[in-house]
Amino acid sequence: xxxxxxxxxxxxxxxxxxxxxxxxxxxxxxxxxxxxxxxxxxxxxxxxxxxxxxxxxxxxxxxxxxxxxxxxxxxxxxxxxxxxxxxxxxxxxxxxxxxxxxxxxxxxxxxxxxxxxxxxxxxxxxxxxxxxxxxxxxxxxxxxxxxxxxxxxxx
Amino acid sequence: xxxxxxxxxxxxxxxxxxxxxxxxxxxxxxxxxxxxxxxxxxxxxxxxxxxxxxxxxxxxxxxxxxxxxxxxxxxxxxxxxxxxxxxxxxxxxxxxxxxxxxxxxxxxxxxxxxxxxxxxxxxxxxxxxxxxxxxxxxxxxxxxxxxxxxxxxxxxxxxxxxxxxxxxxxxxxxxxxxxxxxxxxxxxxxxxxxxxxxxxxxxxxxxxxxxxxxxxxxxxxxxxxxxxxxxxxxxxxxxxxxxxxxxxxxxxxxxxxxxxxxxxxxxxxxxxxxxxxxxxxxxxxxxxxxxxxxxxxxxxxxxxxxxxxxxxxxxxxxxxxxxxxxxxxxxxxxxxxxxxxxxxxxxxxxxxxxxxxxxxxxxxxxxxxxxxxxxxxxxxxxxxxxxxxxxxxxxxxxxxxxxxxxxxxxxxxxxxxxxxxxxxxxxxxxxxxxxxxxxxxxxxxxxxxxxxxxxxxxxxxxxxxxxxxxxxxxxxxxxxxxxxxxxxxxxxxxxxxxxxxxxxxxxxxxxxxxxxxxxxxxxxxxxxxxxxxxxxxxxxxxxxxxxxxxxxxxxxxxxxxxxxxxxxxxxxxxxxxxxxxxxxxxxxxxxxxxxxxxxxxxxxxxxxxxxxxxxxxxxxxxxxxxxxxxxxxxxxxxxxxxxxxxxxxxxxxxx
Numbered sequence: 001x002x003x004x005x006x007x008x009x010x011x012x013x014x015x016x017x018x019x020x021x022x023x024x025x026x027x028x029x030x031x032x033x034x035x036x037x038x039x040x041x042x043x044x045x046x047x048x049x050x051x052x053x054x055x056x057x058x059x060x061x062x063x064x065x066x067x068x069x070x071x072x073x074x075x076x077x078x079x080x081x082x083x084x085x086x087x088x089x090x091x092x093x094x095x096x097x098x099x100x101x102x103x104x105x106x107x108x109x110x111x112x113x114x115x116x117x118x119x120x121x122x123x124x125x126x127x128x129x130x131x132x133x134x135x136x137x138x139x140x141x142x143x144x145x146x147x148x149x150x151x152x153x154x155x
Numbered sequence: 156x157x158x159x160x161x162x163x164x165x166x167x168x169x170x171x172x173x174x175x176x177x178x179x180x181x182x183x184x185x186x187x188x189x190x191x192x193x194x195x196x197x198x199x200x201x202x203x204x205x206x207x208x209x210x211x212x213x214x215x216x217x218x219x220x221x222x223x224x225x226x227x228x229x230x231x232x233x234x235x236x237x238x239x240x241x242x243x244x245x246x247x248x249x250x251x252x253x254x255x256x257x258x259x260x261x262x263x264x265x266x267x268x269x270x271x272x273x274x275x276x277x278x279x280x281x282x283x284x285x286x287x288x289x290x291x292x293x294x295x296x297x298x299x300x301x302x303x304x305x306x307x308x309x310x311x312x313x314x315x316x317x318x319x320x321x322x323x324x325x326x327x328x329x330x331x332x333x334x335x336x337x338x339x340x341x342x343x344x345x346x347x348x349x350x351x352x353x354x355x356x357x358x359x360x361x362x363x364x365x366x367x368x369x370x371x372x373x374x375x376x377x378x379x380x381x382x383x384x385x386x387x388x389x390x391x392x393x394x395x396x397x398x399x400x401x402x403x404x405x406x407x408x409x410x411x412x413x414x415x416x417x418x419x420x421x422x423x424x425x426x427x428x429x430x431x432x433x434x435x436x437x438x439x440x441x442x443x444x445x446x447x448x449x450x451x452x453x454x455x456x457x458x459x460x461x462x463x464x465x466x467x468x469x470x471x472x473x474x475x476x477x478x479x480x481x482x483x484x485x486x487x488x489x490x491x492x493x494x495x496x497x498x499x500x501x502x503x504x505x506x507x508x509x510x511x512x513x514x515x516x517x518x519x520x521x522x523x524x525x526x527x528x529x530x531x532x533x534x535x536x537x538x539x540x541x542x543x544x545x546x547x548x549x550x551x552x553x554x555x556x557x558x559x560x561x562x563x564x565x566x567x568x569x570x571x572x573x574x575x576x577x578x579x580x581x582x583x584x585x586x587x588x589x590x591x592x593x594x595x596x597x598x599x600x601x602x603x604x605x606x607x608x609x610x611x612x613x614x615x616x617x618x619x620x621x622x623x624x625x626x627x628x629x630x631x632x633x634x635x636x637x638x639x640x641x642x643x644x645x646x647x648x649x650x651x652x653x654x655x656x657x658x659x660x661x662x663x664x665x666x667x668x669x670x671x672x673x674x675x676x677x678x679x680x681x682x683x684x685x686x687x688x689x690x691x692x693x694x695x696x697x698x699x700x701x702x703x704x705x706x707x708x709x710x711x712x713x714x715x716x717x718x719x720x721x722x723x724x725x726x727x728x729x730x731x732x733x734x735x736x737x738x739x740x741x742x743x744x745x746x747x748x749x750x751x752x753x754x755x756x757x758x759x760x761x762x763x764x765x766x767x768x769x770x771x772x773x774x775x776x777x778x779x780x781x782x783x784x785x786x787x788x789x790x791x792x793x794x795x796x797x798x799x800x801x802x803x804x805x806x807x808x809x810x
Contacts, residue, residue, distance in 0.1 A: 094541025116511040
């Protein structure tokens with residue numbers, strides 16, 4: 001009785017399969033390679049941060065089949081992606097577009113680098129032109145600290 | 156009974172932390188030695204009480220005390236002992252207890268070994284560390300108490316998420332937390348120095364070992380997590396740019412930057428304000444990491460334990476500590492005047508460039524991670540920022556970093572000549588170029604990624620060797636002198652070489668991986684990238700708390716057996732979750748990675764095979780970085796700095 005129950009449970013939870021399956025793959029290796037490449041840029045909608053090429057979810061499988069169907073029908077890579085985005089929204093794209101405010105996302109790195117570089121340039125030039133402080137003697141407070149430290153070392 | 160004692164000890168630790176926060180700080184401001192001295196026993200007491208609470212909870216997990224809610228939800232009597240123990244931090248409540256345990260451990264360590272610190276600074280450091288503790292004790296006691304009992308205990312537990320039942324992941328959280336929380340020491344030092352109004356070379360020397368220790372732990376923690384993902388998630392990916400991975404990677408980058416800028420403070424009394432800012436930001440990013448994981452703001456693979464209410468609490472902690480520290484920073488900006496003078500071409504400048512690259516890279520990851528939230532709230536757009544973005548936006552920084560590293564590491568302090576430094580690196584450059592050219596001709600019609608990775612890796616590694624060699628002086632017995640170089644020099648070279656190895660391995664793996672997916676019939680051989688594989692049998696097995704379908708795959712090369720692999724599909728009936736256990740033959744130059752899938756209608760089985768060149772080198776490089784940090788940490792000048800008082804006592808002992 002328990003055994004039968006466990007077997008049923010096993011079957012129920014073992015349902016999800018693994019990523020791309022052999023029966024999904026296209027016979028033409030070139031077309032299949034393109035399908036794989038496109039799949040890596042599309043998000044599995046029900047998963048957490050996985051692309052459909054790696055995901056085990058049923059929805060990801062449906063999307064993989066859809067991509068291959070469109071490719072077999074003669075669509076270009078771009079057309080396939082547009083087709084999927086039309087139906088599922090831009091959430092499906094793992095690599096965000098540059099449309100709208102998204103330019104800021106793509107420009108963030110170069111912009112921050114420019115800003116950091118500029119600040120660093122000003123700082124470094126300031127350091128290179130600063131007067132040498134070594135010429136100045138120790139302040140009284142520093143003399144006192146030095147004496148304390150030296151005393152400690154001797155004691 | 157033990158559970159109640161643990162609960163009580165945790166409350167006592169909370170009290171001790173409050174005392175540790177208030178009395179020493181007041182004492183330091185008023186220069187009352189008695190009040191300042193409270194810090195040490197308070198830190199010790201706080202640590203002992205927290206350790207007792209932790210031990211009490213561990214006892215509950217080990218003995219499977221199902222009257223405790225957290226044990227019921229995360230354990231099972233049939234679970235192996237290792238995972239009963241690691242189940243303690245495999246959940247929210249327990250992991251926060253681990254977090255405060257480490258906060259109090261670092262505080263106590265500073266109290267015990269900080270003998271060389273001036274009493275005022277020490278009291279303030281311990282006070283700030285105590286305040287961090289207070290915030291998290293309150294968080295645990297009021298929102299996520301692990302010691303809550305159930306009125307009606309169930310017969311057995313609900314088991315731990317099976318993905319987490321793995322030796323790699325058993326040790327991943329403790330190391331990561333040691334890293335995150337270790338940065339709290341750098342933070343405490345920064346805030347204490349700001350309150351004191353003195354940031355000098357000595358401060359740079361004191362803060363550096365703590366940062367280094369935190370960075371070493373973070374390196375190991377991240378490497379363990381990545382290694383776990385590689386063999387556990389079933390397709391051999393090692394980094395996914397998942398929000399939670401990013402949350403651990405940002406503090407790592409900032410800690411690496413802090414490590415380098417603190418050298419400038421220590422040696423040249425410059426970059427003080429920036430170093431203080433980095434120390435604040437590095438811990439701030441650790442808190443953001445905790446917030447991201449615990450709030451479920453960004454859903455991710457790690458979202459097995461999240462709760463929006465707790466997220467708000469952590470957000471408040473984050474705002475108070477980071478915001479408060481930044482305000483203090485603004486108020487004390489004039490206390491951090493630079494003293495050292497140096498030319499545009501100098502080690503100092505190279506370290507500034509290193510800091511810009513690391514910090515901007517961290518901020519790019521931050522931007523990308525939070526952009527989906529910003530876009531949804533600001534523009535009503537639901538979008539994703541995934542691996543392709545991060546690969547494109549982050550990689551250039553690491554390429555530039557790798558290019559300039561060997562030259563920057565060898566430039567002299569104060570004023571250097573770029574031509575002279577580059578000339579001393581000519582053999583390293585030639586070697587790297589030759590290797591890249593060789594690889595370019597050997598590989599056929601593939602991307603430039605492989606050769607570029609080989610060039611960068613060889614350039615950084617051989618640059619590190621040249622750096623060591625050039626320090627050994629001239630004339631005879633250079634090897635002997637090289638062996639006697641300070642450990643910090645060896646640590647630096649080893650850590651830099653480790654980065655080179657990791658860069659090479661990531662590029663090599665990405666460029667030269669081969670993959671095969673097919674339906675294999677029993678006894679039938681198939682070839683993948685020069686290996687012949689045979690699926691010999693598939694059998695059903697029983698583990699302690701799971702059922703397994705185990706395949707046996709023979710791997711041959713040129714008629715000789717390379718390995719006998721046992722890939723598994725497991726089902727954990729209590730958690731109702733299937734997992735994939737890949738079978739991996741680890742090799743020096745390649746891994747053979749086999750995963751078994753479902754039975755097909757025609758009697759065959761799906762089998763996927765990956766040949767992953769240089770996979771182990773990724774973590775090998777990370778290990779080299781951590782070991783390099785450890786060598787550097789054991790350098791004489793840190794021990795001298797830490798034990799200045801002990802040294803003073805030595806002559807007496809010698810008599």
